[in-house]
Amino acid sequence: MNEALYVYGVVKFGFDLDWREAGIEGKNVYTISEDGFSALVHDCEEKPYMSEDPNKIKELIIAHNKVLDRAINYFDGVIPLHFNTIIKKGENTAQDNLKKWLSDNKDRLESIWHKVEGKKEYGIRIYFEKDRLIQEVSDDKEVKELEESRQGKNTGLNYLLQVKVKSKIDEIAQNRINQFKQRFYGDVKRITEYIKVNISRIFIDEEKDLLLSLSILGGKQQITKIKRILEQKVGKDFSFQLVGPFAPYSFVEDETA
Amino acid sequence: MKQHNIGIVELIDRTLNKGVILNADLIITVADVPLLAANLKLALASVETMIKYGIMNDWLVPVSLDKEENKMAKIIELKNH
Numbered sequence: 001m002n003e004a005l006y007v008y009g010v011v012k013f014g015f016d017l018d019w020r021e022a023g024i025e026g027k028n029v030y031t032i033s034e035d036g037f038s039a040l041v042h043d044c045e046e047k048p049y050m051s052e053d054p055n056k057i058k059e060l061i062i063a064h065n066k067v068l069d070r071a072i073n074y075f076d077g078v079i080p081l082h083f084n085t086i087i088k089k090g091e092n093t094a095q096d097n098l099k100k101w102l103s104d105n106k107d108r109l110e111s112i113w114h115k116v117e118g119k120k121e122y123g124i125r126i127y128f129e130k131d132r133l134i135q136e137v138s139d140d141k142e143v144k145e146l147e148e149s150r151q152g153k154n155t156g157l158n159y160l161l162q163v164k165v166k167s168k169i170d171e172i173a174q175n176r177i178n179q180f181k182q183r184f185y186g187d188v189k190r191i192t193e194y195i196k197v198n199i200s201r202i203f204i205d206e207e208k209d210l211l212l213s214l215s216i217l218g219g220k221q222q223i224t225k226i227k228r229i230l231e232q233k234v235g236k237d238f239s240f241q242l243v244g245p246f247a248p249y250s251f252v253e254d255e256t257a
Numbered sequence: 258m259k260q261h262n263i264g265i266v267e268l269i270d271r272t273l274n275k276g277v278i279l280n281a282d283l284i285i286t287v288a289d290v291p292l293l294a295a296n297l298k299l300a301l302a303s304v305e306t307m308i309k310y311g312i313m314n315d316w317l318v319p320v321s322l323d324k325e326e327n328k329m330a331k332i333i334e335l336k337n338h
Contacts, residue, residue, distance in 0.1 A: 249275035
């Protein structure tokens with residue numbers, strides 16, 4: 001007998017719904033509502049969804065997110081819960097426990113909803129062409145002067161100057177990168193106050209060097225403006241990828257309720 | 258790695274590591290989430306090792322963003338280790 005509830009997320013109360021076979025492993029997703037908020041749930045056993053098979057885990061995660069995607073479009077927002085959030089029964093039923101939680105956390109949910117309503121999360125990955133940037137910096141006036149100063153010097157001094165040249169190239173390249181980061185971050189922040197630096201647990205091999213990974217939260221118009229900025233900023237040294245939309249995971253993560 | 262795959266990686270990362278966490282006695286807690294992430298790494302052929310991470314970390318830390326952002330990045334970093 002199913003005695004627990006798997007909770008996908010919470011939406012501002014709309015009306016009861018029944019999404020047949022829409023959930024993880026084809027479970028029926030429905031809402032449990034209390035005090036103005038509705039949790040999207042399916043009935044389950046009192047054990048987490050686990051698997052040794054990575055493809056199965058991927059399937060579970062995608063199914064979890066399909067429900068959130070549907071909710072975000074249907075309710076114009078969603079408060080995503082951590083994957084595998086399962087409410088079990090105690091003295092009361094799981095349903096009663098969930099209702100109590102919704103009621104006890106009404107103010108906090110209201111505050112989060114205010115933040116995420118009408119918005120979606122996107123990831124921005126900024127890359128730079130390291131070799132090209134280093135090459136460009138090598139043509140810098142200061143670097144060239146240092147290079148020229150090596151001419152006619154003895155081996156020892158020449159080596160020291162060579163180290164100095166390399167150090168100067170690194171310094172100038174790092175300054176340019178930092179300036180770019182600051183300018184880009186400032187430009188985006190002027191459009192949406194919701195911007196976070198991502199430090200991912202999953203690392204991937206990409207052809208380019210990743211300079212910065214960000215999460216942003218915004219409405220349609222804000223995202224369009226940010227996309228425009230990205231296109232303007234992209235040059236021969238920098239490029240970007242905009243991925244999403246996602247449920248606003250990064251902007252509710254500090255909200256332990 | 259293709260853009261499509263990067264989208265999936267970003268989705269998986271968010272789903273496993275972010276979202277509201279219920280802090281209640283009646284919730285089944287999943288202390289094994291990092292294990293799930295470890296399994297997923299196997300599924301994603303291009304996921305790199307932690308050694309690679311160490312190298313990339315220097316470039317990821319926003320050394321010259323404003324103070325608030327630096328603080329936030331540090332918090333995230335601590336949370337993720």
